[in-house]
Amino acid sequence: TQQTVKDLYTHLDQLTGTVELTGWVRTIRSSKRVGFIELNDGSSLANAQIVMTSEMANYEELTKLPLSATIQVVGELVATPKAQQPFEIQATAITQVGGSDNDYPLQKKKHSYEYLRTIAHLRPRTNTFYAVFKIRSLAAFAVHQYLQDHDFTYVNTPIITSSDSEGAGEMFQVTTLDMNHLPLDDQGQVDESQDFFKEKTNLTVSGQLPVEAFALAFRNVYTFGPTFRAENSHTSRHASEFWMIEPEMAFADLTDVMAMAEGLLKGVIAYLFDHAQPELAFLNEHVDPELIDRLQLTLDEDFARVPYTKAVELLQAAPVDFKVPVEWGTDLQAEHERYLTEEVYHQPIFLTDYPKEIKAFYMRNNDDGKTVAAADLLVPQIGELIGGSQREERFEQLQQKIKDFGLSEEEYQWYLELRKYGETKEAGFGIGFERLVMYVTGMSNIRDVIPYPRTPGNAEF
Ligand code: 4AD
Ligand code: MG
Numbered sequence: 069t070q071q072t073v074k075d076l077y078t079h080l081d082q083l084t085g086t087v088e089l090t091g092w093v094r095t096i097r098s099s100k101r102v103g104f105i106e107l108n109d110g111s112s113l114a115n116a117q118i119v120m121t122s123e124m125a126n127y128e129e130l131t132k133l134p135l136s137a138t139i140q141v142v143g144e145l146v147a148t149p150k151a152q153q154p155f156e157i158q159a160t161a162i163t164q165v166g167g168s169d170n171d172y173p174l175q176k177k178k179h180s181y182e183y184l185r186t187i188a189h190l191r192p193r194t195n196t197f198y199a200v201f202k203i204r205s206l207a208a209f210a211v212h213q214y215l216q217d218h219d220f221t222y223v224n225t226p227i228i229t230s231s232d233s234e235g236a237g238e239m240f241q242v243t244t245l246d247m248n249h250l251p252l253d254d255q256g257q258v259d260e261s262q263d264f265f266k267e268k269t270n271l272t273v274s275g276q277l278p279v280e281a282f283a284l285a286f287r288n289v290y291t292f293g294p295t296f297r298a299e300n301s302h303t304s305r306h307a308s309e310f311w312m313i314e315p316e317m318a319f320a321d322l323t324d325v326m327a328m329a330e331g332l333l334k335g336v337i338a339y340l341f342d343h344a345q346p347e348l349a350f351l352n353e354h355v356d357p358e359l360i361d362r363l364q365l366t367l368d369e370d371f372a373r374v375p376y377t378k379a380v381e382l383l384q385a386a387p388v389d390f391k392v393p394v395e396w397g398t399d400l401q402a403e404h405e406r407y408l409t410e411e412v413y414h415q416p417i418f419l420t421d422y423p424k425e426i427k428a429f430y431m432r433n434n435d436d437g438k439t440v441a442a443a444d445l446l447v448p449q450i451g452e453l454i455g456g457s458q459r460e461e462r463f464e465q466l467q468q469k470i471k472d473f474g475l476s477e478e479e480y481q482w483y484l485e486l487r488k489y490g491e492t493k494e495a496g497f498g499i500g501f502e503r504l505v506m507y508v509t510g511m512s513n514i515r516d517v518i519p520y521p522r523t524p525g526n527a528e529f
Contacts (some may be wrong), residue, residue, distance in 0.1 A: 069088060090141075093139060098264055113350060173187055210343075238298050248321075306514065318492050325497050354508025374452045416446065429473040
């Protein structure tokens with residue numbers, strides 16, 4: 069009758085007598101007559117404290133166990149209400165079932181995040197990364213649950229694609245051609261018809277356009293999958309491979325986008341408050357002392373909705389010098405976003421109605437002729453967490469925008485057909501899942517919320 073450490077914590081009041089656990093030695097300290105092992109078995113962030121005594125035949129050997137050795141413990145569960153841990157296990161027998169080595173890289177001291185990134189295969193064994201990746205898993209489930217509860221259908225859009233959903237050209241090419249012997253056509257250009265798919269293909273930057281087609285059949289849909297961007301951004305919030313959630317709604321406008329995005333973010337936080345209490349408490353204590361307060365505030369307050377034009381005015385009137393000054397028509401920099409969320413509003417805000425030139429071609433033109441019906445959610449610490457918009461559903465306007473953006477009408481023919489056959493008001497948004505995980509864990513570098521991060525110059529493991 070094997071138990072897990074989690075079982076013991078969950079059913080402490082019902083458990084008495086003999087228990088049996090298998091796990092890894094996290095810490096060990098001993099004197100001549102008594103020793104203590106912190107045992108972790110992966111079932112929870114918390115360890116079980118194992119007490120061993122020199123009465124055990126193999127006591128000497130046990131005191132020399134290297135960190136991360138695998139052991140099986142049989143012992144008596146004893147409640148210790150006055151101690152730091154609610155119980156301990158007084159071992160009657162401890163058997164080593166797997167070895168480790170004294171040069172185990174995770175010795176008992178605080179390691180820097182930079183160092184831990186170089187051992188991405190071992191860092192999930194630390195408390196911090198255990199908490200982060202547990203929350204990552206729970207947050208993914210919470211996203212699915214919230215959207216499914218709101219009648220959204222999950223759609224899997226392709227990872228290899230021949231179109232550029234964002235029209236921004238930041239794509240990783242997918243090819244089976246031999247770079248050293250590229251086939252050339254009559255004009256001396258690479259002959260893509262000889263490639264695997266007989267045309268140029270790339271990794272998807274977004275599932276939005278393909279999922280829009282499903283919104284026009286299922287009404288409310290979403291994607292949740294990996295996306296790839298070959299943007300050479302060396303920042304703490306850009307990854308080359310990241311996961312995105314893209315809800316898309318037929319018969320919806322920009323107001324609906326903001327309501328759904330706000331509801332989803334709050335729904336995820338509420339779920340984590342219910343299901344990730346130990347992990348949040350740990351991160352609040354060791355990583356970001358404002359984490360829980362910030363999440364509670366996010367849950368309690370209504371997010372402000374601020375037109376871009378007003379944001380620019382606020383920034384221009386700011387009593388601080390920005391490295392990059394703001395002019396109407398320019399994209400906001402991270403320092404501007406930080407000022408708005410951390411100095412002015414102290415909470416997540418939706419910035420709406422951006423100049424059309426700095427936003428994607430598919431966004432719906434506003435009547436002013438200058439702006440589009442876009443809404444980005446900016447959050448403290450991170451900046452842009454969500455990008456959304458009402459889509460341009462009017463055939464002629466969309467056709468014109470494809471032209472104005474210098475995109476190929478042929479490539480977007482199928483997309484235009486969505487407007488030709490059943491023109492429908494439609495809107496949606498995309499959440500960067502890693503940025504969401506950063507927000508709900510307090511981690512400040514995107515490399516520390518992805519199991520094996522990919523960033524410019526790094527595809528290790
Ligand atoms: O603002 P973006 O580029 O919007 C889209 O891709 C739309 N198709 C979404 C939609 O309307 N369906 O990206 C959406 C979000 C950003 O707000 C950000 O959180 C995240 O994706 N994101 C990144 N996250 C990590 N690394 C990167 N390089 C990211 N680029 C965007
Ligand atoms: Mg964006």
